[in-house]
Amino acid sequence: MNTSSLPVEHSAQAEESSQSVQSQRRRKSKISLAMVSPSVVVLLAWMIIPLSMTIYFSFIRYNLLYPGDEGFVGLENYYYFMTDAGFTAGLTNTLWLVGSVLLISVVLGVLIAILVDNMFWGRGIVRVLLISPFFIMPTVSALVWKNLLLNPVSGVFAAIWNFFGATPIDWFTHYPLGAIIMIVSWQWVPFAVLMLMTAMQSLDQEQKDAARLDGAGPIAIFWHITLPHLMRPIAVVVMIETIFLLAIFAEIFTTTGGGPGYETTNLAFLIYTQALLEFDVGVASAGGLIAVVIANIAAFMLIRIVGKSLTEKH
Amino acid sequence: MSDLTIKNLKKVFEGLEIIKGIDLDIRDHEFVVFVGPSGCGKSTLLRLIAGLEEVTSGHIYLDDKEITDIAPAKRDLAMVFQTYALYPHMTVRKNMSFALDLAGIDKKEVEAKVNEAARILELEPLLERKPKALSGGQRQRVAIGRAIVRHPKIFLFDEPLSNLDAALRVQMRLELARLHQELNATMIYVTHDQVEAMTLADKVVVLNAGRVEQVGSPLTLYHHPVNRFVAGFIGTPKMGFLKAKVESVNAGGVLVSLSCGHQVEIAVKGEHLQRGSRVTLGVRPEHLRITAASDSTFKAKLTVSEHLGADTFCYVETADQEVLTVRAAGHFQMKFGSDIGLELDVQQCHLFDDQDRTLARITTPL
Numbered sequence: 195m196n197t198s199s200l201p202v203e204h205s206a207q208a209e210e211s212s213q214s215v216q217s218q219r220r221r222k223s224k225i226s227l228a229m230v231s232p233s234v235v236v237l238l239a240w241m242i243i244p245l246s247m248t249i250y251f252s253f254i255r256y257n258l259l260y261p262g263d264e265g266f267v268g269l270e271n272y273y274y275f276m277t278d279a280g281f282t283a284g285l286t287n288t289l290w291l292v293g294s295v296l297l298i299s300v301v302l303g304v305l306i307a308i309l310v311d312n313m314f315w316g317r318g319i320v321r322v323l324l325i326s327p328f329f330i331m332p333t334v335s336a337l338v339w340k341n342l343l344l345n346p347v348s349g350v351f352a353a354i355w356n357f358f359g360a361t362p363i364d365w366f367t368h369y370p371l372g373a374i375i376m377i378v379s380w381q382w383v384p385f386a387v388l389m390l391m392t393a394m395q396s397l398d399q400e401q402k403d404a405a406r407l408d409g410a411g412p413i414a415i416f417w418h419i420t421l422p423h424l425m426r427p428i429a430v431v432v433m434i435e436t437i438f439l440l441a442i443f444a445e446i447f448t449t450t451g452g453g454p455g456y457e458t459t460n461l462a463f464l465i466y467t468q469a470l471l472e473f474d475v476g477v478a479s480a481g482g483l484i485a486v487v488i489a490n491i492a493a494f495m496l497i498r499i500v501g502k503s504l505t506e507k508h
Numbered sequence: 509m510s511d512l513t514i515k516n517l518k519k520v521f522e523g524l525e526i527i528k529g530i531d532l533d534i535r536d537h538e539f540v541v542f543v544g545p546s547g548c549g550k551s552t553l554l555r556l557i558a559g560l561e562e563v564t565s566g567h568i569y570l571d572d573k574e575i576t577d578i579a580p581a582k583r584d585l586a587m588v589f590q591t592y593a594l595y596p597h598m599t600v601r602k603n604m605s606f607a608l609d610l611a612g613i614d615k616k617e618v619e620a621k622v623n624e625a626a627r628i629l630e631l632e633p634l635l636e637r638k639p640k641a642l643s644g645g646q647r648q649r650v651a652i653g654r655a656i657v658r659h660p661k662i663f664l665f666d667e668p669l670s671n672l673d674a675a676l677r678v679q680m681r682l683e684l685a686r687l688h689q690e691l692n693a694t695m696i697y698v699t700h701d702q703v704e705a706m707t708l709a710d711k712v713v714v715l716n717a718g719r720v721e722q723v724g725s726p727l728t729l730y731h732h733p734v735n736r737f738v739a740g741f742i743g744t745p746k747m748g749f750l751k752a753k754v755e756s757v758n759a760g761g762v763l764v765s766l767s768c769g770h771q772v773e774i775a776v777k778g779e780h781l782q783r784g785s786r787v788t789l790g791v792r793p794e795h796l797r798i799t800a801a802s803d804s805t806f807k808a809k810l811t812v813s814e815h816l817g818a819d820t821f822c823y824v825e826t827a828d829q830e831v832l833t834v835r836a837a838g839h840f841q842m843k844f845g846s847d848i849g850l851e852l853d854v855q856q857c858h859l860f861d862d863q864d865r866t867l868a869r870i871t872t873p874l
């Protein structure tokens with residue numbers, strides 16, 4: 195309250211009472227501050243402690259193989275991480291992985307969601323089956339794909355290739371990143387289907403009827419009615435999937451181990467190799483921070499691109 | 509020209525017959541209202557005409573051309589939906605031009621048509637807005653505008669006013685009447701609100717359970733309902749019904765006795781009635797009068813009275829627990845539970861036989 199702007203001939207009593215109200219308010223806000231402070235402190239600690247430890251580690255020499263040699267090294271760890279033979283590969287692989295899986299899951303998600311929105315016999319079961327891959331643990335699904343589906347000798351794909359007289363493809367040797375993208379897409383398309391399928395149900399049937407009367411065929415209805423209606427859930431799918439796809443690890447670990455060479459190494463996997471294969475916590479911490487920065491850049495760009503349709507009121 | 513003819517139209521949903529054989533003629537420039545209780549198939553009938561539902565059997569002709577199996581967009585009809593069904597991501601202008609754009613019509617012509625519709629509906633300042641930035645009444649107008657730009661032969665409206673508040677509903681009702689004059693168009697209008705039906709229609713089609721009960725002008729339906737359903741459905745407050753028994757049938761009419769013993773003679777033809785037949789007497793609120801209990805043999809008890817200013821509607825209960833509504837003067841005052849007498853305007857009463865058909869009058873009352 196700005197008391198200086200109040201009229202000067204202000205009775206002392208009124209001033210007194212207004213002050214007491216003010217002090218009361220201040221006391222109240224103090225109490226509420228005291229009440230929320232534990233959770234604020236816990237949340238801050240939760241975030242600050244690991245972050246500051248990571249930052250601290252990234253500036254010291256910290257290799258588990260050479261204990262006792264923990265001196266301040268400045269930006270050396272960052273330099274090592276970014277000039278590591280795997281860094282460029284890790285960065286491009288991460289972008290490829292995230293980009294392709296996003297594209298695949300949005301496109302397939304939209305098509306499947308529209309397909310299962312029609313009434314047909316057994317729709318309920320089909321819907322459950324469609325979203326079930328999402329509930330399988332990444333390690334399990336990666337193993338299933340590696341050993342049962344993509345195996346060049348005994349896999350299902352090999353059997354199909356053989357059936358048509360073609361030579362089976364050794365996916366993990368010739369298209370390792372493609373194989374990983376396939377596996378990850380298989381897990382994340384269902385999420386998109388789930389989100390978009392639900393969104394389809396809120397599409398106003400009368401809008402479609404109106405469009406039909408206006409002379410719109412199925413394709414025009416898709417472009418002018420259905421797709422605009424799905425823009426918001428698509429934005430949600432893209433945001434959420436990006437967060438998880440940036441950190442894909444289990445699928446790579448269980449199938450290719452980042453190889454051959456650095457062909458399937460993404461940033462998360464690169465940090466892992468630094469920390470636990472070379473025992474260099476300092477470089478791994480630097481890598482982790484670089485990954486945080488990259489994730490933030492990605493998130494910032496995504497929010498710029500798709501966030502608009504999220505905040506826009508319908 | 510835009511004459512619509514419907515012949516023996518039927519529609520079955522999942523084994524359930526919803527439209528049970530409808531025959532209808534709609535003439536050029538008519539304002540036709542389909543009215544009936546909720547779930548009677550009004551929307552379904554309209555959607556069949558629009559082509560949004562597939563016909564199970566029967567035929568629809570527009571100007572002697574059969575349109576039963578033609579795609580909705582090619583029927584030369586436009587529809588206004590109950591929920592407006594505006595395209596939320598398009599501006600008002602785009603909403604209105606959508607059909608024309610899809611048809612590949614020249615941009616200048618589209619612009620002219622949209623501007624014309626916007627002028628008629630006073631939407632000019634709103635053309636660049638999105639539907640979410642409009643009020644209910646404005647959205648409704650955009651939905652109508654979307655129909656107008658197509659210059660359809662027939663306009664179809666499915667309960668277009670039911671999402672508006674009472675005041676706006678009255679205003680839009682007048683506007684629709686004006687629009688009908690200005691566009692000189694044929695309109696089919698679905699509603700469950702009989703006030704809308706009575707005020708707008710040239711011709712009212714009363715539907716019930718997938719059948720046409722009666723077709724006629726609002727006043728015909730009011731004064732000459734063909735059966736008890738129409739009699740009860742048209743008019744607010746509703747017509748009151750009393751159980752009665754035929755005492756005698758003669759040239760001048762039918763003498764019936766009410767359950768309270770009161771006897772009245774109604775001037776209707778009752779050749780197929782015998783003494784003792786069960787019939788129903790129907791009387792509208794304005795054809796009843798409250799008298800002192802001692803002045804009439806037809807006695808009742810006053811339950812509730814609603815004061816509307818100009819009129820007072822009194823709900824009375826007969827000894828047989830039959831409830832009637834009486835229209836009394838605005839200043840009418842009487843205590844709850846008072847014993848009263850009732851006087852019937854016998855000239856205006858209706859008599860329904862045991863199949864609820866109206867018995868024809870001998871002389872038309874003035």
Ligand SMILES: Nc1ncnc2c1ncn2[C@@H]1O[C@H](COP(=O)(O)OP(=O)(O)O)[C@@H](O)[C@H]1O
Nearest residue numbers: 521522526544545546547548549550551552553
């Ligand atoms: N697509 C549909 N599938 C099954 N039943 C329907 C369908 N459309 C309408 N019905 C049924 O038809 C009946 C009439 O519906 P409708 O024409 O919407 O009534 P209203 O007169 O209230 O507009 C209702 O009992 C409704 O359940």
Ligand SMILES: [Mg+2]
Nearest residue numbers: 550551552667
């Ligand atoms: Mg309806």
